[in-house]
Amino acid sequence: MAVKTNCVKNGKKYYRLSVTLGRNSNGKLIRKEFYGNSKSDAEEKRDEYLNKINSGITKDFDKLYLGKTINSWLIEVVKQSTKPSTFDRYYGIYKNYIEDTTLSFLKLNDVHPSDIQKYYNALKKKGKSSSTIFNLNKLLRSFFNYAVLQDYIVKNPCLANKIKIPGNLRKEKKKIEVFNDKEIKLILSSPEDSLIKFIALTCVSTGIRRGECIGLKWSDIDYNNNEIHIRRSAKTIATYDENMEKHYSPTIQTTKTYNSERDIPLQTSLINIFDKIKQQQEIQKAKAGDSYKDNDLIFCNEVGELLDDSNLTRSFSRFLKRIGVEYKHIHCLRHTYATKQFENDIPLKTVSKLLGHSTINMTADTYTHVLKRHKDKTIDILSIV
Structure with a gap:
């Protein structure tokens, strides 16, 4: 059965829905369009958007990118409330493992646990230790908790029941050395x-x-x-x-x-x-x-x-x-x-x-x-x- 579409965008066929969100300061109607591979796909994206707005999520949430938002959080929030050494450690994790990576350019509301899991698995294959990934996850989890509190997103995609740290943290733990x-x-x-x-x-x-x-x-x-x-x-x-x-x-x-x-x-x-x-x-x-x-x-x-x-x-x-x-x-x-x-x-x-x-x-x-x-x-x- 052929997928029903009603428009063509960039040479591809989509089903398009539009929603009126209100009027701007000049009285002009504010409309947003949603594109899907089928009518149900477009409706799902529309409903998700509206649910987030009804839950108190800012209408500009779809303009927030993960990397830039974490950077702002680190500078405006973490830097002001932690020891300089703690901030330096967190900022180093951001610079090394977030800033110029595939995660950084994801829209905040599009981040899914599977995106994070794939990235962690890739880091492990490149030779990064489980403890390094654990610390990265700790930073991301803390940020996403903040994002939920700020109504940027509805759920934290980085919770323990959604993400598994690849490798074995216990086996990687270094045995302590002592002087005889x-x-x-x-x-x-x-x-x-x-x-x-x-x-x-x-x-x-x-x-x-x-x-x-x-x-x-x-x-x-x-x-x-x-x-x-x-x-x-x-x-x-x-x-x-x-x-x-x-x-x-x-x-x-x-x-x-x-x-x-x-x-x-x-x-x-x-x-x-x-x-x-x-x-x-x-x-x-x-x-x-x-x-x-x-x-x-x-x-x-x-x-x-x-x-x-x-x-x-x-x-x-x-x-x-x-x-x-x-x-x-x-x-x-x-x-x-x-x-x-x-x-x-x-x-x-x-x-x-x-x-x-x-x-x-x-x-x-x-x-x-x-x-x-x-x-x-x-x-x-x-x-x-």
Whole structure:
């Protein structure tokens, strides 16, 4: 049976419907046309359009493109309400995986879960990890939630029950690395009294993040109660000017999560280290004179300013090479601390608080292999009674 059509457009046959939407400011009728391969197809497009308008969707929704709308959302909403480092991460995802892709040029109201799924599958075939796709999906899901709230669209096409992340996130998860006892002793016994050595010893003996470490101030050290107050973090971040050009600068910011703001024990061994740092700072102050900026920082450069944490990885790598220790990321010092706590039977809840994790589940998930080793060591009560 032949498909019934009533018009020809660009050399192709279509069925055309037109709808009157009202009058403009000059009293002229506003009409919109709908084209389909058949009458029912055109009617379906018409009904979908009218339903969206009746649901409160703006009449200009069909002029919104995914890429440009996400860009506006990031700059006008996300940038104003998140840490600069968080915005930089989100904006990087947008620039790398959305801006110049097939998704970017889809009309917002035309985006279907199948479009997103196909794009994710293609990324996986190109070698992108499941975690990368997961983070992209997280950004898109958040944006589409915003689009629904703004009445740009009716439903979020990126919900968990509609999209499947290709690959296996669990299998891709990297096993954490730790420094063994011999390596820790080499770090400790290193003859140099360098800043990077002091940072390493502080991180491994407290489990604090490197940003929390270089954000420490002398006023955070409570000698009376033998505590260290974690109240901030430092990070070299990218800020964006009005033209969205990047500029990098070391910056003090809030801790990673609410639970990251915490009090941890001041180990006796650290007191001697802090004394050495204090002595070195007094020498630096004398050399720098009036150019020294006393920001109360424990770890700072020669004139008292924040350290550039982007150089910290290189400094740590060179330090390990000097003392004959195989390279591991500086964050592994934190993993080493946590692992040692579990090996000495410190409860999971306590370790989670010391690390400043948002939940106990996060701690358990991160250190599954360590907890499993200790679980395997439990006593079979029935075998001994």
